[in-house]
Amino acid sequence: KAGVTQTPRYLIKTRGQQVTLSCSPISGHRSVSWYQQTPGQGLQFLFEYFSETQRNKGNFPGRFSGRQFSNSRSEMNVSTLELGDSALYLCASSLKSNNEQFFGPGTRLTVL
Amino acid sequence: KNEVEQSPQNLTAQEGEFITINCSYSVGISALHWLQQHPGGGIVSLFMLSSGKKKHGRLIATINIQEKHSSLHITASHPRDSAVYICAVSRNGGATNKLIFGTGTLLAVQP
Numbered sequence: 001k002a003g004v005t006q007t008p009r010y011l012i013k014t015r016g017q018q019v020t021l022s023c024s025p026i027s028g029h030r031s032v033s034w035y036q037q038t039p040g041q042g043l044q045f046l047f048e049y050f051s052e053t054q055r056n057k058g059n060f061p062g063r064f065s066g067r068q069f070s071n072s073r074s075e076m077n078v079s080t081l082e083l084g085d086s087a088l089y090l091c092a093s094s095l096k097s098n099n100e101q102f103f104g105p106g107t108r109l110t111v112l
Numbered sequence: 113k114n115e116v117e118q119s120p121q122n123l124t125a126q127e128g129e130f131i132t133i134n135c136s137y138s139v140g141i142s143a144l145h146w147l148q149q150h151p152g153g154g155i156v157s158l159f160m161l162s163s164g165k166k167k168h169g170r171l172i173a174t175i176n177i178q179e180k181h182s183s184l185h186i187t188a189s190h191p192r193d194s195a196v197y198i199c200a201v202s203r204n205g206g207a208t209n210k211l212i213f214g215t216g217t218l219l220a221v222q223p
Contacts, residue, residue, distance in 0.1 A: 044213070056210045
């Protein structure tokens with residue numbers, strides 16, 4: 001069974017731009033969660049989607065948004081990028097909520 | 113004060129040593145997760161537990177719900193165990209995958 005895949009793996013953007021990151025969960029998994037990892041703040045929860053519905057949202061500004069499609073693939077979008085958005089963005093999938101989560105390799109975003 | 117605290121922050125061990133990493137939390141939880149992150153970023157789920165003890169190979173995880181404490185043990189440590197070990201909890205209150213993370217323990221196992 002293929003693991004969680006994320007694209008792109010690396011991304012360089014400039015301040016003010018927007019970015020879309022993609023996550024394909026393990027086949028059969030309906031829950032997708034997104035996390036941000038920075039050296040200063042560590043790992044922080046962004047949002048969770050289940051069956052195309054956002055179930056939970058972390059404490060991030062409205063510039064961070066996401067969605068999930070009917071095939072469980074998920075995207076997250078960050079608009080008006082700031083230098084502080086430079087981070088590793090990880091997505092994780094699970095069969096359902098409150099289950100073991102399987103992480104993707106992450107997308108490393110650098111904002112210049 | 114962080115809701116999830118780990119100790120130690122850094123740990124250096126010699127190959128073959130028995131290693132213990134501790135995690136304390138201050139909130140009601142539905143489950144506790146132990147994760148491993150190697151340089152380069154990839155995170156692997158080691159354990160998800162809500163009571164008792166689990167074992168997988170040389171790794172053992174225990175949790176004491178009353179004391180709000182969990183430990184991760186590595187027996188016969190090996191240099192390939194060198195990684196960051198992260199404790200995370202999912203809070204009580206409905207089905208959720210939202211995790212609250214500790215700051216991680218950087219383990220270096222020297223040959």
